[in-house]
Amino acid sequence: MDNVYAPGKNHLFVPGPVNIPDPVIRAMSRNNEDYRSPAVPALTKILLEDVKKIFKTTTGTPFMIPTTGTGAWESALTNTLSPGDRTVSFLIGQFSLLWIDQQQRLKFNVDVVESEWGQGANLDILASKLAEDTAHTIKAVCIVHNETATGVTNNLAAVRKILDHYGHPALFLVDGVSSICALDFRMDEWGIDVALTGSQKALSLPTGMGIVCASPKALEASKTAKSVRVFFDWNDYLRFYKMGTYWPYTPSIQLLYGLRAALDLIFEEGLDNVIARHNRLGTATRLAVEAWGLKNCTQKEEWFSDTVTAVVVPPYLDSVEIVRRAWQRYNLSLGLGLNKVAGKVFRIGHLGNLNELQLLGCLAGVEMILKDVGYPVKLGSGVAAACAYLQNNIPMIPSRI
Ligand code: PLP
Structure with a gap:
């Protein structure tokens, strides 16, 4: 039995360990x-x-x-x-x-x-x-x-x-x-x-x-x-x-x-397709962060990571509270900020055997949490930005064509 049971799947979005297919x-x-x-x-x-x-x-x-x-x-x-x-x-x-x-x-x-x-x-x-x-x-x-x-x-x-x-x-x-x-x-x-x-x-x-x-x-x-x-x-x-x-x-x-x-x-997916999928997941996450009006910890586009996004929270918020709430209320596991950026960022891991709709679940969860902690987010804004991009960019699944 689970130590701390919650119905449905845990949305595991720490940047490792990740979901096992x-x-x-x-x-x-x-x-x-x-x-x-x-x-x-x-x-x-x-x-x-x-x-x-x-x-x-x-x-x-x-x-x-x-x-x-x-x-x-x-x-x-x-x-x-x-x-x-x-x-x-x-x-x-x-x-x-x-x-x-x-x-x-x-x-x-x-x-x-x-x-x-x-x-x-x-x-x-x-x-x-x-x-x-x-x-x-x-x-x-x-x-x-x-x-x-x-x-x-x-x-x-x-x-x-x-x-x-x-x-x-x-x-x-x-x-x-x-x-x-x-x-x-x-x-x-x-x-x-x-x-x-x-x-x-x-x-x-x-x-x-x-x-x-x-x-x-x-x-x-x-x-x-x-x-x-x-x-x-x-x-x-x-x-x-x-x-x-x-x-x-x-x-x-x-x-x-x-x-x-x-x-x-x-x-079976093809390593290049795996890499392209990670690029879609990374891009969609970054678009959502932008739509929420929040900053990416990564300062320049040339360094953007397609496996993890560290989101900077406004100074009046504590990212530890965001991560705790995600787990307690939404069965969503986000990454904490570490060391110098502890309390200042939370991390969305988007790596491994993960698809776009799973990511959208995480993004929806983050929006609700942001609202919970008093950040003036428009519900659906990040999800909409991510969807608009993904809907244009997700290819057919090769084995199902
Ligand atoms: N290097 C990087 C980039 C990591 O992200 C981690 C862990 O997250 C490590 C090394 C250390 O790996 P482990 O915790 O498996 O010892």
């Missing part, structure tokens, strides 16, 4: 299996090939690790860097802050490039740092592709261009936790050395699997990287890959079958 839930509803039997390695082998598609890589080596996004960060860092190594890392919100904190606790020499929350990574500063660094002391550039706390998407192609412009050999490490499988992401084309994601985000799985993908250059770096690592050591995986048994330690059988089902759904 029914076919994935069914695929995971199964017993444990012996992961040393021939069946699990056979399943794993195909999964390792298929996850490369969501990173858009043919040359990368993926690791499916029983962990979360935070563990995936640690895997990326400890396998490629040594204590004392200089990294350049962008601080633009809570998740980039936490990654920087991890880098510092792992004893890297972190060159923090800070921007106001709501802005993207300052790439001019990156360019000047790379230009000055003729001795190549910078060993890695670390960037969160999509800052989930503020709804800011960074331009990874531009980062690559700057690295190439200065012929700088630094590794390019990318957190794709709230972008991969939802936003345009091209590991090979953008020369990303380590990319990572977590299962509970756009893959729409339960939490518990971190997927890390390493370029040949990153694998080479792992041979000399001196950071202490045990659980996250890529070498252990690589040994088992060679043996064809794949798992150095026990995988979650249920998550493997869930991942199979999740990838099947993504491939």
Whole structure:
């Protein structure tokens, strides 16, 4: 029985963990299996090939690790860097802050490039740092592709261009936790050395699997990287890959079958269509926010995120109250503002296996809550703006034409 029952479905609009589609839930509803039997390695082998598609890589080596996004960060860092190594890392919100904190606790020499929350990574500063660094002391550039706390998407192609412009050999490490499988992401084309994601985000799985993908250059770096690592050591995986048994330690059988089902759904829809759907969801949400007369935390269009929108509330309102009311009265889960923007923003997550009409339910709920807390919103205004756009832009469902 539910701990806190409410009729109907919970409208889960936090930016992860997200809704799990029914076919994935069914695929995971199964017993444990012996992961040393021939069946699990056979399943794993195909999964390792298929996850490369969501990173858009043919040359990368993926690791499916029983962990979360935070563990995936640690895997990326400890396998490629040594204590004392200089990294350049962008601080633009809570998740980039936490990654920087991890880098510092792992004893890297972190060159923090800070921007106001709501802005993207300052790439001019990156360019000047790379230009000055003729001795190549910078060993890695670390960037969160999509800052989930503020709804800011960074331009990874531009980062690559700057690295190439200065012929700088630094590794390019990318957190794709709230972008991969939802936003345009091209590991090979953008020369990303380590990319990572977590299962509970756009893959729409339960939490518990971190997927890390390493370029040949990153694998080479792992041979000399001196950071202490045990659980996250890529070498252990690589040994088992060679043996064809794949798992150095026990995988979650249920998550493997869930991942199979999740990838099947993504491939059936088509990754490009998935990305286009997220763009529609993001655009519709932004139109609604505008119609409500509220501000997007993201300051410029070039950084707008198609997976999460952080909505700034007027100073006389507390966004914590909005989030609490959403859950208590409307069975709607919105994301809280974190750290610097706590109380000032609430977040609408629009990622994963989600369609436009589900989003409209959320937008309708937000309107009622805004009215509840005394904001002068015209009921239906945001929903109407979103509908006007969606009605013109939702394509036919390919499998139903
Ligand atoms: N990176 C980003 C961009 C995130 O949004 C999150 C979590 O929301 C994380 C990393 C950390 O992931 P986890 O909570 O799975 O450890």
